[in-house]
Amino acid sequence: MAEREVDRSVSQTVKAQLALRDQILSGALRPGERISELQAVETTGASRTPVRMALVRLEEEGLLEAIPSGGFMVKAFSERDISDSIELRGTLEGLAARFAAERGVSARELEPLKECLGAIDELLRQVPISVDAFSSYVALNARFHALLTELSRSPPLIRQIDRASALPFASPSGFVMAQSALPEAQQILIIGQEHHRVVIDAIENREGARAEAIMREHARLAVRNLRLALRNRTHLDLLPALALIKTATD
């Protein structure tokens, strides 16, 4: 295949990984479906070696599952798997918040978080919130959580949280987006923002237990969100990760 057009700007492995993840999250590959290497080679444009590396990485990431007889399939998740993942992430973020509070954080380090907080406040002033504003919210919320995680100053914990978030459905913000059309959406966002405010306050005052508790509560809110979103199946098309959920009849 001499006419393969090679993009030298990023490694083929990374390119293949991104392309395959897109295919999985977009639902082009259904849960339980076997991923053919050859087919992946054609759709990603990389050759088999980088494709295989990408498949291994995606397996470690939790999106794929190794088939005993060889090869990989797209992993399928139950609703409980997902709510557990959210609670799991909240627990880890709680630990991060506690570490931050106990180990102390300078005002300078808290600055970016407060900016984030302010930007979200700005967005929430709109009632009802627009779809565009939702997108911004999702990005800002992700940034807030990432910054908070960093404050723990604990590389192993940060790494683990990244992993727990790598399963994209574990990101609470995604579920909120699914509910942008629900009347409860605004309330949920406001409550979530209050949690953000409290955790910063707790960290500033070095109240580790309080910082931890609020992040866990934050996750429980996200779980309630998920349940709500799944009951009211509005805007679910905005949530590609939900393509991974097993249907009840499976």
Place this chain on the structure above:
Amino acid sequence: MAEREVDRSVSQTVKAQLALRDQILSGALRPGERISELQAVETTGASRTPVRMALVRLEEEGLLEAIPSGGFMVKAFSERDISDSIELRGTLEGLAARFAAERGVSARELEPLKECLGAIDELLRQVPISVDAFSSYVALNARFHALLTELSRSPPLIRQIDRASALPFASPSGFVMAQSALPEAQQILIIGQEHHRVVIDAIENREGARAEAIMREHARLAVRNLRLALRNRTHLDLLPALALIKTATD
């Protein structure tokens, strides 16, 4: 290289992964040292493709770190990295214990844990405990923790705990072993065993919060253990994982 002797019983990838992990944990490869693929090919007997797959997996496992310019190096950890990892694991196990308690566990499911508990009790009857008994203890303790994790019935959580334990130093039992010569060792084991007993009791009585709290306390005990072990550098040779700790002068 036609004379390569191929062991067909396990895949070359797995073989290479195990061999490389051994080399890392045994200290044959020092922290910060770059791993040469070619060299790995020679020492593992696999060819470059499976070796590369193994390297990717070990990176995901946390033992290796990708070098920006290419290749991998052995990751180095600080003492705090390790104590954080222990606390991290304890937090996840706490969540598992809570899930088990809240979701309910049949007497039949608790049976293996109680057997484990009894076997450990048997071992602890020896004073002072022998090195052989320590090895048995380590195995039994690992089994107890694995069984407990399973009780959560939460695949995402079980997976995450496995990952947190994949960094072998995160396994509290390892550190206890390092202290087999310390006078405090016996006490520590007895206290740990008490924690095991309490968590089972809490799960039986469906006290989720208590089950969670005791597992976190258990991890804090392990952290104290680690500190003690590092102060009294006895039997550290029994702890290959400590080869990964950066020395203070690094």
Place this chain on the structure above:
DNA sequence: CCGTCCGCTATTGTATACATAACGTATTCA
């Protein structure tokens, strides 16, 4: 004598060829 630049070498990233195992299909026998 030191610094810089050029070229070489060694190592990784990528592609592909080969081996092997699994699955599906067709044919045959009971």
Place this chain on the structure above:
DNA sequence: TGAATACGTTATGTATACAATAGCGGACGG
């Protein structure tokens, strides 16, 4: 007619060849 076996095809596991890049050493110039 149904089931079992054998064969063929297809896909994965493995090995190796090729390409490109980064790091190092030597040589030349200031």
